[in-house]
Amino acid sequence: MADNSDVTRQICERFGNDKGRLMDILLSVQAESGCIASGALDDIAKSLSMNRVEVESAATFYAFFSREPRGRFVIRLCNDIIDQIKGMDRIAAAFRTELGIDFGQTTADGLFSLEYTPCIGMCDQAPALLINHKVVTRVSTDMVHEIVQTLRATKSIEQLKLTLGDGNNSHPLVRSMVVNNLREPGSVVFAPTTPGVALQRALSEQPVELIKIVKASRLRGRGGAGFPTGMKWEFTRGAVGDRKFVVCNADEGEPGTFKDRVILTEAAGLMFEGMTIAGYAIGASEGIVYLRGEYTYLLQFLEEILSKRRAAGLLGRDILGKSGFKFDIRIQLGAGAYVCGEETALLSSCEGKAGDPKTRPPFPAQKGYLGMPTVINNVETYCAVARIIENGPGWFTSMGTQGSAGTKVFSVSGDCSSPGVYELPFGITVNDLLARVGATETQAVQVGGASGRMIGPAEFGRKLCYDDLATGGSVMVFGAQRDVLAIAHAFMEFFVEESCGYCTPCRVGTSLLCERLGRFLGGNADLADIDYLEKTGKSVKTASRCGLGQTAANPVLSTIQSFRQEYERRVKTNGSVFLSSFDPIKAVAAAAGMAGHGSEYFGTQKGGV
């Protein structure tokens, strides 16, 4: 066996000993060695002429990297709220039984590690999990048994007998059991197109004219924030820099969102075409797609589409014969960090660093990737751009509403009969959408994922668009049987885990909110705790540094707004003058354990210590 140091050195060499490619290097070392050990940090630092602690900073930030050796098969069970209501606990129990280990542990034979992971973009086919990079969906307890048996016997993921999904999911380079669940293809993103048509048209225009067309289309960013795309491009074009970059945010990590998965599977060419158009418009020759680590199963397939586009003259030099216009795209994989969906954190990650957001201003349009002017848009936005250039801005603005032109691709999951992807004109009401997805007796709808807001039936008449209920695409439906506070608590746990920890309100505030909300679920909350949640939630919203923190209190704030009675109902009303949140039995448990008997006054907690 080659010395570990040699392997690490070779990996670094493969990426030109370029510290900007540290993410790829760490991903490779993790894949090769099953961990990034202390020695590897030194080896990488040496090869890249970096400080050890800089390497450690990136290596300890992302969930997919580990310092301790992981099993040959890392099973990551998705624990988002949809998977929880679709039977995640049963699957977890089955794995515990089959493997004899708990989550966070590795089997003695070094074959299996068991972990939880936040939303992997499969809410429409939950419960789901990853085995290394292989996605397994609609998991049953029988499947758990079969998976473990097969992997034990064959030691090969390829031996798993999984049915293949529809469309490109069964492409030889994908071979995944994921299904598209594309319920309603619309006329923008999922309409049939011919590669190169939009690009050809774009190249016949002056770049400045192109930006005018995008502005005239009133296209706004599809990631959720809704910034006017044309304006963003104009700023970037006008900004000073030796190089400029076009970045595509394919780090779809918002719980309940999976529409980019389907776009990447069925319309990636359109996305690449939109990026190329953006490159021409702003004067960039380099593009990066930041693909979330959970979608690694699509990587080879996407690389092949890029190769084909290069061969067809749609990427590379003198694109479509346009002398002097060169543009190419590389794919940067993420490694399990929701915050990297925040655009400046994404750029930090592309630079090979920990995914901490950058200080704004300056904005990416002025100083983005490597400090150069950078346009960064969502997968869906680039698709829309290509179609706008192809069909004209008037065609686009004829769909949707005044403030929200065009269509939106929604990811719908939860308590409904037809979860999946729906491309619909902006402005559709929640009620209309619920009818389409087969949702009945709906208690609550979470619009915009964990960072969005939860609404009750009183607001189902509202419209899904930027001016009313804005969403990056996630729509989670919850039936009458669900506990809305438990859902809000699950979202808060998610934010505690996914905060980058850079700024005080988000790093500390999310934990405080999560704990205080938990008191309502545990039955020991005071009425004053509602005020605390509102006040502290507002502080987190006001003072946080980036979009993650600014929206991290939404699960609490929006449920207090829409479901206040659920909070009031659970306030402890024992008439006691003592602090309700104080649990005397728990407080003396450790002492009782040492003494070997319970407290005379309070007794012992059931089950002992």
Next chain:
Amino acid sequence: MGAKVVFTIDGKDVEGEQGQTILQAAALSGIYIPHLCAMKGLTPWGSCRVCTVLVNGRPQAACTMPITDGMVVENETAELKDLRSSLVEMLFVEGNHYCMFCEKSGNCELQAMGYRLGMLSPRHRYMFPNRKVDASHPDVMLDFNRCILCARCIRASQELDGKHVFQFIQRGARKRIGVNAVNGAGGTNLKVIDKAAESCPVGCIIKKRVGFAIPVGQRKYDQKPIGSDIESRQTVTK
């Protein structure tokens, strides 16, 4: 010199130069905006958020926000004071801060900020984290119980000392300061005379054997509240 920029803080005209942040321009005009992670001579960082002000009605960190002509800044509002207090209280409950046993007491900016903002007991629940002490360096001790993750040591080491002793590691609630060695600060090239060793606003980075050279009661913030040096400046305010 940059071009002249005129803006207002709480209704008062303030003059600054293009390229300055709100915090810098305010300080030069004798207006104190409470802050912890910002330190003169270091790149603005924007992590503690204690300097949050309203700029044309929108919250911004004064330490990173550049000034522009006609900008309307609100600083001393009741809401902002309460927000700052809440943030400082978060920093208190997040770590283990026992002022009465801490040799930094009286020179500690966090403690001084608590006093200045009128903090009595924190509204937040104490977290009592289990954190480590790194005493491996011969002349400097790191007591992470008191770290507030302001990153001043990270920046000072890089920008003033030309080294790279410190860096954030981990993320979220587990985020902490890592050192550039396997077995603690003793393995790094940190020197007690480094600016990084002096940059800590709290009692996390402590020089050994000099802790009580100045008795409690005669220390910096025992004399005057934090911010008074700025407020006593005679420079412009019209």
